[in-house]
Amino acid sequence: MKAAAIALLTALALTTAAKAAERWETLPSFPPTPPAKASGMAPVNDIKMYYAEYGEGDPILFIHGGLGSADVWGNQVADFARDHRVIVADSRGHGRSTRSAQPFGYDLMTSDYVALLDYLKLDRVTLVGWSDGGIIGIDMAMKHPEKLTRVIAQAANVTTDGVKADVMTNKTFSDYINAAGESYKKLSPTPNEYDAFVNQISAMWASQPAWTAADLGKIAVPVTLAIGDHDEAVKLDHTEMMAKEIPGAKLVILKDASHFAMLQDPEGYDAMIRNAIAGK
Incomplete structure (x- = not known):
């Protein structure tokens, strides 16, 4: 009886360990970023915006998600700086960048990044955006397509009902909010x-974005839409709708990954980006 009980407890422990090991349920630490070739605080609009540059070659701008910072991109910077000019930045009020009393809005944040590209004398870039960064990428594709070679948007939404109602009760997402606060x-x-x-940016999230199918139908920039098959925040059918409404858009499902795919599966994430750049 005792041996059977021990065996049962061992089996339960192994099952629990296996469940905890699912990578889409984990939030890896933000990876270290290589030393920057250049960095600074760019005066854009009514704020000062932190940016950093790495490597040489065709430019790629990586834009992080809400509450985060450029530090989330350490894995991607290390990879793409080998053959690209990589630019990362902290969105207004995020990370090292300042904010003002002006209400947050995606058009405003997009104009910040357009101003940053002008400050850096960059004509056009590949824009890789995660979550809010992906929304900014889609906004830029609509408002400033001349600045873009292509957009790769992961876990973006174009209306507020594209976000899952229970996202704030998800443990992995809560872990991210806590890590972002630290x-x-x-x-x-x-x-x-x-x-x-958080209160300022939450006011934006309550009503934005609010784009229509007609808005999306005007996008002429090549767009790749990526979403993890276990995304905690954005609905898969919403992403599928976006891919249908944006002309020529490609949809990529990231296997065994969540909203935080760039941390959970950097190799797969980077391969997705390289395939998009190659037009695959």
Whole structure:
């Protein structure tokens, strides 16, 4: 009886360990970023925006998601800096960048990045955006297509109902919010104002984005839409709708990955980007 009980407990422990090992349920630590070739605080609109550059070649701009910072892209910077000019930045109010009293909005944040590209004297870039960064990429494709070679948007939504209602109760997503808060305290010029910052950006999330099928139908820039098959935040059928409405858009499902695919499966994520650049 005792041996049977031990065997049962061992089996249960192994099952629990196996379940905990599913990579889409984990939030890996933000990886270290290589030393930058150049970095600084660019004066854009009514803020100062942190940016960093790496490598040489065709330019790629990586834009992080809400509450985060450029530090999420360490794996991608290390890979793509080998053969591209890589630019990362902290969106307004995020990371090292400042914010103002002006209400957050995707058009405003997009104009920040357009101003950054002008500041860096970059004509056109491949834009890789995650979550809010992907939304900014789609916004730029609509408003400033002349700045883009292509957009690769992961886990983006174009209406508020594209977000899952239970996202804030998901443990992995909650872990990210906590990690972002700790990072904010270390990086921000206003380290004690995380709650005020979250309140400001949450006001944007409550009503934006709000684009129509007609809006999406006007996009002429090549677009790749990627989403993890276990995304906690964005609905798969919403992403499928986006791929249907954006002319020529390609949909990529990232296997065994969630909203945080760039951290969970960097090799697969980077291969997705390279395939998009190659037109595959």
